[in-house]
Amino acid sequence: MGGSLVMSFGTRSLPPLGAPPARSLLRSPRGLATALTVLLGVCAVTRLLLFAADAGWYLSLDGTRDTDPWGRLLAMATSLTLLAMLPTAVVFVVWFHRVRVNAGVFAPELFRRGPGWAIGIWFIPFVGWTFLAYGIATGVWAAGAPKSSRAAAPLSAAPVTAWSVSFGAAMLASLVSGRMGAAAEAQAGLRAAELVAMASDLLFVVAAGFAVLFVRKVSAMQASA
Template identity: 35%
Template structure:
């Protein structure tokens, strides 16, 4: 007796996908901690007197390394989530996983491509749920980066962007960034678990 496989039966997506999928939770935790520390330091320095304060003198030596670490870890998380999103919504992304990194450093595209990548990653697991959070984070981030430059240009902001106004906007942007990281990470982790549970060998192991 010969048993033939039913080639018309849909394969579980986890078996059909040949790309890279990994749990982003470790990177997410590190990114949230670094963003939180940096966000807390800015208003503390601003309240203490800005660049003329003793607190700034102590914080200044680690400000640069902290910023670099935050950027690197966040971009690693962002790229990992973009790679995972290709598995959940193949062919539905306008920009590549590489754009999740390089677009942040190119004048012009940096003002809209990362937002587009984030929205596509969000919608890969939640097509119509809460995308406003990504937009709110992006507006706050633009307010932080562009607003700081404008304030300094007008002579309102202090060097190194330690004005109370800029620090407040920075805290808002950081809180929204942490919320975006938490939501995307939780959705991807839950979706990966659901996909693995649907695999044939997972069902056989549970019997």
């Protein structure tokens, strides 16, 4: 009887030791992608409102119009834009980290740094938000993109590039506008700053559109992998 117990125990499967299997780290990003799509749409709408306010403020600076109504609209539009950007930024970073972890399971050889960098780069102004984010995003894209039947090469990463370039240009224009406005000593300088601000608003709208394309495409690729 004792021998049978030993034999039955010996054939019993024991729980695995060590780290969990890599694929257990996979989580679907689709829920986050849906939330991001909505939030990015709200950001685009608020940016368009801010563009209208900036345009009205620009026109009022010619000295022939009352600036007070446009100043109030500009303040309101700026507040709404910031309120929309904050939750969008948080959800985007969470999504970005999620797809980076998934990509590290699909193709770990594509990354030199750990998935924590998908969060850490957003604390590095401008360089982290552009160049470092682009590097991680292209790796995530390549890890999830299906191969072409003819060339056995990843699908074009144009959506990633379009998002990164438009987002970087929008942030740069916003920075330049702020510096110009702070240094302006006459209405001509303020009007020039407003023109750059209007360009920044439109670039942010374009970047939001490309971000939706990038987010939904990557999420779909990972969900079907």
